[in-house]
Amino acid sequence: MHKRVSTGIAKLDQMLGGGLPIGAIVTVIGCPGSGKTLLAAKFIYEGAATYGETGVYVCLTEPKDVFISTMKSYGWDFEELVDRGFVEVLDLSIGTELESQSAFNKIAAALSKVSAKRLAIDSLTALNIGLKDDVSRRHLIRILYRVLKKTNCTSLLILETPLNYNSFGSMMEEFIADGIIHLNQYYNDDGTLTRTLRVFKMRGTSHEIKIRKYIITDKGVEIL
Numbered sequence: 001m002h003k004r005v006s007t008g009i010a011k012l013d014q015m016l017g018g019g020l021p022i023g024a025i026v027t028v029i030g031c032p033g034s035g036k037t038l039l040a041a042k043f044i045y046e047g048a049a050t051y052g053e054t055g056v057y058v059c060l061t062e063p064k065d066v067f068i069s070t071m072k073s074y075g076w077d078f079e080e081l082v083d084r085g086f087v088e089v090l091d092l093s094i095g096t097e098l099e100s101q102s103a104f105n106k107i108a109a110a111l112s113k114v115s116a117k118r119l120a121i122d123s124l125t126a127l128n129i130g131l132k133d134d135v136s137r138r139h140l141i142r143i144l145y146r147v148l149k150k151t152n153c154t155s156l157l158i159l160e161t162p163l164n165y166n167s168f169g170s171m172m173e174e175f176i177a178d179g180i181i182h183l184n185q186y187y188n189d190d191g192t193l194t195r196t197l198r199v200f201k202m203r204g205t206s207h208e209i210k211i212r213k214y215i216i217t218d219k220g221v222e223i224l
Contacts (some may be wrong), residue, residue, distance in 0.1 A: 008046030
């Protein structure tokens with residue numbers, strides 16, 4: 001029986017058979033605006049605020065101050081958790097291969113600093129931007145995988161995909177991941193927006209395979 005950690009979203013925990021397996025590396029895949037950041041932020045915030053589990057949130061797509069300000073509008077005070085030493089929020093910008101390597105070193109240092117039990121990287125897509133070729137990307141992903149498995153840190157790695165992405169298994173990040181959570185959104189014929197979530201895989205444990213609808217509210221991602 002796998003020990004579990006809560007995602008912070010009760011119905012998602014139910015879909016996962018009680019939560020994420022401790023030490024799992026899970027990719028959260030979705031198009032822009034699908035709620036990936038909210039899901040990952042809730043995972044880190046609730047881990048610290050509710051369960052006392054230290055965490056690291058890595059900002060690669062927006063500045064740290066913007067992230068913290070945005071999360072406050074959902075009632076999640078990351079600044080307080082940082083001050084108390086429960087959470088480290090890294091503000092990283094990637095433009096070159098050297099910067100990608102430096103970012104990885106800073107992530108590893110932050111995990112060690114707070115003895116992190118949880119990690120969210122937002123996003124792994126941005127971390128890969130500075131790498132010059134697929135060989136370099138695969139090398140970085142393998143190193144990250146080894147580090148996370150060694151620390152037994154439960155991790156959410158965000159991947160940006162196009163709208164209606166369905167080419168699962170085509171990216172190295174998906175192949176090494178223990179789990180894949182897919183967030184999708186589309187417009188119906190009447191112009192209304194529908195968002196759906198599915199657990200595409202979760203290694204070593206049973207999980208719900210049904211596609212579930214969800215909405216984004218002032219509480220974050222809410223599964224219907």
